[in-house]
Amino acid sequence: xxxxxxxxxxxxxxxxxxxxRRKITRPWVIMEICGGQTHAILRYGLDEILPxxxxxxxxxxxxxxxxxxxxxxxxxWIASQPGVIFTSFGDMLRVPGSDKDLFSVRAAGGDVRVxxxxxxxxxxxxxxxxxxxxxxxxxxxTTAPANAMSVLQAxxxxxxxxxxxxxxxxxxxxxxxxxxxPGCRVQGFLAAGHVCTVMGxxxxxxxxxxxxxxxxxxxxxxxxxxxxxxxxxEMLESGRVQVANAYPRVVTFEGSRPxxxxxxxxxxxxxxxxxxxxxIPDSGWxxxxxxxxxxxxxxxPVSEIQTREPEDCIAGQILQGLxxxxxxxxxxxxxxxxxxxxxxxVSSEGACAGYYRYHRDRHNLTxxxxxx
Amino acid sequence: xxxxxxxxxxxxxxxxxLKMGKIDFGGxxxxxxxxxxxxxxxxxxxxxxxGFALNRISEQEALETLExxxxxxxxxxxxxxx
Amino acid sequence: MTMKPxxxxxxxxxxxxxxxxxxxxxxxxxxxxxxSGGRMSHDLIARTFFAAFSNxxxxxxxxxxxxxTSSGEQLAISTDSHVVSPLFFPGGDIGRLAxxxxxxxxxxxxxxxxxxxxxxxxxxxLEIETLQRVVASMQAAAQEAGVQIVAGDTKVVQxxxxxxxxITTTGIGVIRPGVNISGAGARSGxxxxxxxxxxxxxxxxxxxxxxxxxDSDICSDTAxxxxxxxxxxxxxxxxxxxxxxxxxxxxxxTLNEIARQSQVGILLEEDRIPVRPAVAAACEMLGFDPLYxxxxxxxxxxxxxxxxQDVLDAMRSHAYGTEAAxxxxxxxxxxxxxxxxxxxxxxxxxxxxxxEMLPRIC
Numbered sequence: 015x016x017x018x019x020x021x022x023x024x025x026x027x028x029x030x031x032x033x034x035r036r037k038i039t040r041p042w043v044i045m046e047i048c049g050g051q052t053h054a055i056l057r058y059g060l061d062e063i064l065p066x067x068x069x070x071x072x073x074x075x076x077x078x079x080x081x082x083x084x085x086x087x088x089x090x091w092i093a094s095q096p097g098v099i100f101t102s103f104g105d106m107l108r109v110p111g112s113d114k115d116l117f118s119v120r121a122a123g124g125d126v127r128v129x130x131x132x133x134x135x136x137x138x139x140x141x142x143x144x145x146x147x148x149x150x151x152x153x154x155x156t157t158a159p160a161n162a163m164s165v166l167q168a169x170x171x172x173x174x175x176x177x178x179x180x181x182x183x184x185x186x187x188x189x190x191x192x193x194x195x196p197g198c199r200v201q202g203f204l205a206a207g208h209v210c211t212v213m214g215x216x217x218x219x220x221x222x223x224x225x226x227x228x229x230x231x232x233x234x235x236x237x238x239x240x241x242x243x244x245x246x247x248e249m250l251e252s253g254r255v256q257v258a259n260a261y262p263r264v265v266t267f268e269g270s271r272p273x274x275x276x277x278x279x280x281x282x283x284x285x286x287x288x289x290x291x292x293x294i295p296d297s298g299w300x301x302x303x304x305x306x307x308x309x310x311x312x313x314x315p316v317s318e319i320q321t322r323e324p325e326d327c328i329a330g331q332i333l334q335g336l337x338x339x340x341x342x343x344x345x346x347x348x349x350x351x352x353x354x355x356x357x358x359x360v361s362s363e364g365a366c367a368g369y370y371r372y373h374r375d376r377h378n379l380t381x382x383x384x385x386x
Numbered sequence: 387x388x389x390x391x392x393x394x395x396x397x398x399x400x401x402x403x404l405k406m407g408k409i410d411f412g413g414x415x416x417x418x419x420x421x422x423x424x425x426x427x428x429x430x431x432x433x434x435x436x437g438f439a440l441n442r443i444s445e446q447e448a449l450e451t452l453e454x455x456x457x458x459x460x461x462x463x464x465x466x467x468x
Numbered sequence: 469m470t471m472k473p474x475x476x477x478x479x480x481x482x483x484x485x486x487x488x489x490x491x492x493x494x495x496x497x498x499x500x501x502x503x504s505g506g507r508m509s510h511d512l513i514a515r516t517f518f519a520a521f522s523n524x525x526x527x528x529x530x531x532x533x534x535x536x537t538s539s540g541e542q543l544a545i546s547t548d549s550h551v552v553s554p555l556f557f558p559g560g561d562i563g564r565l566a567x568x569x570x571x572x573x574x575x576x577x578x579x580x581x582x583x584x585x586x587x588x589x590x591x592x593x594l595e596i597e598t599l600q601r602v603v604a605s606m607q608a609a610a611q612e613a614g615v616q617i618v619a620g621d622t623k624v625v626q627x628x629x630x631x632x633x634x635i636t637t638t639g640i641g642v643i644r645p646g647v648n649i650s651g652a653g654a655r656s657g658x659x660x661x662x663x664x665x666x667x668x669x670x671x672x673x674x675x676x677x678x679x680x681x682x683d684s685d686i687c688s689d690t691a692x693x694x695x696x697x698x699x700x701x702x703x704x705x706x707x708x709x710x711x712x713x714x715x716x717x718x719x720x721x722t723l724n725e726i727a728r729q730s731q732v733g734i735l736l737e738e739d740r741i742p743v744r745p746a747v748a749a750a751c752e753m754l755g756f757d758p759l760y761x762x763x764x765x766x767x768x769x770x771x772x773x774x775x776x777q778d779v780l781d782a783m784r785s786h787a788y789g790t791e792a793a794x795x796x797x798x799x800x801x802x803x804x805x806x807x808x809x810x811x812x813x814x815x816x817x818x819x820x821x822x823x824e825m826l827p828r829i830c
Contacts, residue, residue, distance in 0.1 A: 016412070017392035017431060017443055018752065020452055024739075027812045029459025036462070049830040050388055059814020076830055103436070104755075104826025121499045130680045130754070130827050131437020133419060153436075156388035157829055159422055160436040163404075170403055208388035211433060211441045234390070236812045237455065244458075263448040264390075264433050264441050273422045273440065372816040389755050389829055411753050413746025414684040434753075436829050 017263070021235035027063075030240040034247050035065040042250050043069045043199045044243060045192070047185055048206035049076030050234050056372040058236040068243065071199070074188055074288060075206060077153045077181075078105045082287035085181040086111040089150050092179065092314045093119045093126050099142060101135040102150040104128045132164035132178075139168065139176035148310045151178040156208040158182055158299060159273035162280035165301070165308050179310040180300050183286055185209050186217045187297035193225040202246040204232040204239070207261040212277075214269025218257045226255050233261040280305060339366040390433040392443055393418070395426055409434060505716030505762075506821035529729060530651050531573040531712060534643065542643035544579035546570055549636040555602065557676035559668070559687030562635055563602035565764060567609035567617075568692045569715070570639035575694040576711045576767065578649040578701060579641030584610065585619040586637050591630040602633065613692035615639070641694075646705050653709035654730035656800035659776035661769045663696060663783055664689070664791040665742040666719050670761035671750045680754065680827060684746045691765030696788045700769060703782035707775030713767045717821040718760040720806065722768055724820040728804045736796035736808040736818065755828040760821045770798060 020026075046052065052072045055061055061070050074080045090111045093100035100116070107116045107128065120126040125145075129135050132149055139147035151161040161178065168176040185206060192198060205218060210231045218229045228249035232242025242260040249256055259265055277299070286298030301309045393409035398420065400406065405420040409432070416437075423432055423439045432439035502512045518527055525533040532546035550566045567584065574581040586606065590599065610617055672688040674680060693713065701708060710730070714722035719741075727734050743751075743758045751758050765788060771779045776794065783789030796808075806818040 016394070017448060020448075022811055024812055025459050025463070026452075026455045029455065029462045032462035033458050048388070053830070057816060058810045058812045059816045060812065062814040063812065078830060103829045105828045105830050107826060117499070128679075128826060131419075133437055134681065153829060154388065156390070156440070157436055159440065160419075160438040163419065163421060163438065167402065167404065206388065208390040208433065208435060208440065211390065236810075241451075241455065263444050263451060266441075270422055270441050272424060276422075372819075391752050393753075412749035413744075414682050414686075414750040414753060416682040416753065 018235060021233070021237040023237060026237045027240055030237065030244050031063055031065070034068070034240070034244050037244075037247055037251055038065055038067050039251060041067040041069065042201050042247060043071055044202040044204060044246055045071045045073045045200040046204040046206075046232070046239075047073035047075040047188060047192075048204070048209070048234075049079070050208070051075065051204060051206065051232065051239060054234055054236060054239055059372070060236055060239060064240075064243070068247070070243075073192060073200075074291060075154075075185075077157070077183060078109055080183055080288045080290070081106070081109065081152050081181050082289050083112060084287065085152075085179065086115075087113070088311070088314075088316050089179055090114060090116060090119055091316050092148055092310060093124045094122070095146075095314065097145055099125045099127060099138060099145050099147045100150070101127050101129045101138060101147060103152070106150055106152060132160050133167065136164050136167050136171070136173070136176060139173050140171065143175060145175060146313070147176050148314070149176070149178045150181075152181045154183055154185060154206070154209050155213045155277075156206070156211070158277045158281060159212055159270070162276045165280050165305055166276065168308055169305070177308050177310040177313045178301070180281075181286075182281065182299035183288065184297050184299065186221060187294050188288065188291075189221055191291065191294045191297075193221070193227060201227065202250050203227055203229040204242045204246065205229050205257075207231055207233040207238070207265060210261070210265045210269065212270050212273045214267050215257055215259065215265065216267055216269075222255050222257050228255050228258070230258040230260050231265050233264070342366070388435055390435040390440060392431050393434050393439075394431050395420070395428050395439075398426075398428055407439070409439070504821065506721060528650065528652070529725070531576040532579065532639075532641075534577055534650070542579075544574045544577040544581075544641045544643050545638065546573035547636065547638040548573060549634060551631060551634050552673065553631045554673075554676050555598065555632055557673050557688055558685075559672055560690035560764070561602060561605050562633060563605035564609045564690050565688075566635040566637045567606050567613065567615070568690050568764060570637040571609075571613045571615060571692045571694055572713045572764075572767070574639045574641040575692075575697040576649070576713055577641075577643055578647035578697065578705070578708070578711065579643040580698070581613065581615050581639050581641040581694050583618045584615050584637050584639045585621075586617050586635060587621040588623070589630050589634040589636075590622065590624045591632050592624055592627040594632050599633065602635075609692060613694055644701065644705065647701065647708070648706075649708055649711050651710060651712060651726050651729035652731075654726055654732050654734075654770045654798045655709060655772070656732060656798055657773050658709055658770045658798040659773050659794055660723070660734060660736070660796040660798065661771060661776065661780055661783065662714075662719065662741065662793055662795050663693070663767045663769070663789045664765075665744045665747065666714070666763055666766060667743055667747040667751065667758035667761035669715075669764040670718070671747050673762075675750075682750060682753065684750060686744070686746050686750065689763060689765030691788050693765065693767050693788060696767065696783060696786045699782045699786040699789070700779050703778040704771075704775040707772040708769060708779065709772065710770035711767055714763050716762050718758070718762060719766075719768065720757075720759040720818045721821045723806045723818070724804075726768075726770065727806050730798075731803040733799040733802035733804070734796055734806045735799050735815075736806065738808050739811045740793055740795045742791055742793050755830070756825050759818060760825055773797075 116126050135149040215231050222229045230242045230246045245258045245260050281299035282302045283296050284298045284300040285295050287293050306312050393411045395407045396410045397408035407420045409418045419438045431443040502508050532544040535543045548569045550562050552562050555562045571581045668689040672686045712722050783792035808818045809815050
C-alpha cells in the first residue's frame with residue numbers, strides 16, 4: 015500500500031532507534047495526545063525497542079475516552095426513544111455510560127447503527143423520511159470537517175428528520191491544561207498528525223513557547239512515530255524549543271483552508287467536560303445557533319442527567335499521563351476489556367485497553383528466526 | 387484519533403451538489419467526499435478519514451522524508467550495532 | 469455433539485452494521501456478542517452448556533468430539549449451524565459454508581469425513597429457487613469433499629423468525645489410525661503453519677452486506693479441507709500435533725484457544741503471516757486487524773520441528789495449500805499466551821477476540 019508500507023520498514027525504524035540512542039544523554043518524558051498514536055506505539059511494541067530513558071506518556075487523545083459521560087447518557091436516552099435511528103462511529107458503541115452503553119440499547123430493541131461516514135447517516139435519513147435519524151458527532155478536529163459537512167448536506171437536501179449530537183473536542187486547550195497542571199512531567203509533545211492535517215500547526219508555537227516544550231507534528235505509522243520522537247529528542251537535547259513537522263507529506267503550517275472554513279461556518283467554541291479530567295474552558299465545538307434545527311440536544315431535550323462514574327476507575331489520571339494503566343488497582347482484574355470500568359479500557363485506542371491487549375506480559379524471547 | 391488512510395483517486399464526479407470520488411485503497415475501492423480537496427485530480431493520493439479526503443498527499447515530500455530516513459539508517463546501521 | 473464457541477457468522481442478523489463487540493455488563497439475556505466466537509461465547513458455553521452436558525468428549529473442547537466405539541474404532545463427530553447473511557456472497561453461499569464448515573471440523577481431528585446430515589429451517593416466503601440454488605451448492609461441495617448427505621430435516625417458520633434460511637449440519641468421520649491430533653497436543657519447539665492468506669471470508673461477507681460501502685475482488689475462501697489434511701498427514705501423521713481451522717474470531721482467537729488447551733506459549737512473526745493486499749487494504753480502511761477476521765478455507769497445523777518442512781511441502785502441493793507458510797513456533801514459557809514479533813521488531817501480546825471488531829475513526 016503506497017504511503018503506508020514504506021513507513022513500516024524495519025530498517026528505517028532501526029536506523030531511527032539508533033539515531034535516538036546516540037543522541038540521548040538523559041531521561042526524557044514525551045507525551046502523545048492521539049489515540050491512534052497510542053495504539054500504534056503499543057501495537058508495534060515501539061516503547062519496547064526505544065532506548066531506556068525515553069518515557070512515552072499517553073495523553074487524552076482518544077475522543078471516545080474523553081467524550082463526557084453526560085453526552086454518552088444523552089446518546090443512550092435518545093437512542094432508546096421509539097422511532098429513532100441512532101447512528102454512530104463504531105468506536106462509541108460500547109463506551110459505558112452511567113447505566114448502560116449503546117449496545118445495550120440495541121439489545122433491548124433500539125435501532126442503533128454503525129456508520130463509516132456521517133454522510134452515510136444523511137443517506138439513512140433520506141431513505142427513512144418517517145424516522146428521526148440522529149448522528150453522534152464526536153471527535154477531535156480531524157472529524158469535524160466530516161461532521162460539519164453532514165449538517166450542511168442535510169440542510170441542502172431540506173431534511174427535516176436529521177440531527178446531530180455534537181461532542182467535539184480540541185487538542186490545543188487540552189495541551190494547555192496538561193502542561194499547566196501541577197505535577198506535569200511532560201517535557202516534549204508529539205502533536206497528532208491528522209488533527210494537524212486539518213488545522214495546520216500554527217496553534218502550536220505559542221504553546222511551545224509558553225511552556226518551553228518542543229512539539230513535533232507526527233504521523234501514525236511506526237516509522238513516522240519514531241521520526242517524531244527522534245526530532246523531539248534532538249530538540250530536547252539541544253535545548254531548542256520549537257515546533258517541528260515530521261509529517262510534511264500531509265501536514266502544512268496553515269492546514270486545510272476549505273475544511274477550516276466549513277468548521278467555522280457550522281461550529282462555534284464552547285466549554286467542554288473531558289471525561290476523567292473535568293471542564294476545560296473553550297475546548298470544544300458545538301453547533302452554531304443558526305443550525306439549531308439540526309441539533310439533537312434541541313430536538314430531544316433530556317431532563318436532568320445524573321451521571322455516575324465507578325469509583326475505582328482512575329482513567330482521569332491516566333489520561334493526564336500521571337499514572338500508567340499498570341498502576342491502577344483495578345487494571346486487569348476488576349477492569350478488563352470485557353468488563354470495562356472506564357472509557358480508557360473500552361476504546362480500542364484507550365491507553366488501558368492498549369496495555370491490556372498488547373502488553374499484559376513482557377517476556378524474554380530468544381531471537382532465533384523461525385525455520386523448519 | 388484518527389484513522390486516516392491514504393488512497394488514490396480513480397474517478398471524480400458530483401453527487402447531491404458535492405464533489406465526490408471513487409478512491410482505491412490498494413485493491414479496495416469506496417466512494418469518498420472530495421469537497422475539501424477541490425484541486426485534487428484523478429491519480430492523486432489523499433488521506434481519507436470518515437469518508438472524507440482531508441488533504442492531498444505530497445509525493446515529493448514523501449520521497450524527501452524517505453530519503454532522509456534512508457540516510458539516517460545508512461549512517462546509524464553501518465556504525466552502530468546490527 | 470461438540471461445543472464450539474463459534475456458532476454464528478459475522479453477518480448473521482438483519483440489522484445494520486457489525487454486531488456487539490464486547491460483553492455487556494449484565495448476563496441475563498443473550499446478546500449478539502455471545503455468538504462472536506470470542507470470550508463471551510466461551511463463557512456462555514462453559515457456564516450453560518458444559519455445566520449441564522458435562523462429559524469428557526465434550527469438554528475436551530476440540531472442533532469435533534472424539535468417540536471410541538466398543539469395537540475399538542475412533543470416530544469424530546461435529547455439528548455446526550449456519551445463519552450467515554447474505555445467503556450468497558462472492559466465493560460462496562450458506563450451502564457451501566454449511567458443508568465445508570462441518571467437513572473441516574471433522575477433518576481437524578485427523579478424521580476422514582464420510583457422512584453429513586442437514587437440517588433446514590426455512591422462513592416462510594423464501595423463494596424455492598433460492599433454496600434449490602443453495603442445495604445444488606451443497607451437493608457440489610459434498611461431492612468435492614467426497615461426503616454424502618445421508619439424512620436431514622426441514623422445518624418452516626413464520627416470516628420474520630429466520631433470516632431466510634438457517635442450516636445445521638452434523639458430520640461423522642473415522643479417525644485414521646496412528647493419528648493423535650487435538651488442541652491439547654502442541655509442544656514446545658513445534659512449528660506453527662498456516663495454509664494460506666488470512667481474512668478473505670470475513671471481508672468478503674462484510675462487503676456483500678453492503679453497509680460499509682466498499683468494493684473489491686475479494687472472495688470468500690470457503691473450501692473443504694479434508695483433502696489438504698490427507699496430504700499433510702501422509703507426509704508425517706505422527707508429527708502433526710494440532711490441526712484447527714481459524715473461523716470465527718480469526719487466527720488470533722484460534723491460536724489463543726490452542727495455547728490455552730495445550731498450556732504452551734506461541735510466538736508469531738508478523739511479517740511471515742500471509743495476507744492478500746486487498747484484504748490488508750480493506751482492514752486498514754476500516755481499522756480491522758486481519759488476525760481477527762474469519763476464514764472458512766484455511767487451517768493451522770502445529771507440527772514437530774523435524775517434520776515441518778515435509779508437511780509444508782505436502783501442503784504447498786495441494787490446491788488449497790499453495791500459499792502455506794510457517795508463521796511461528798511454540799514455546800514453553802508464558803503458557804496460554806500468544807505473542808507476536810512485529811514487523812518493526814518489538815513484541816506484543818496477541819489477544820483473543822473479546823467481542824467483535826468495529827469500524828473505527830480512531
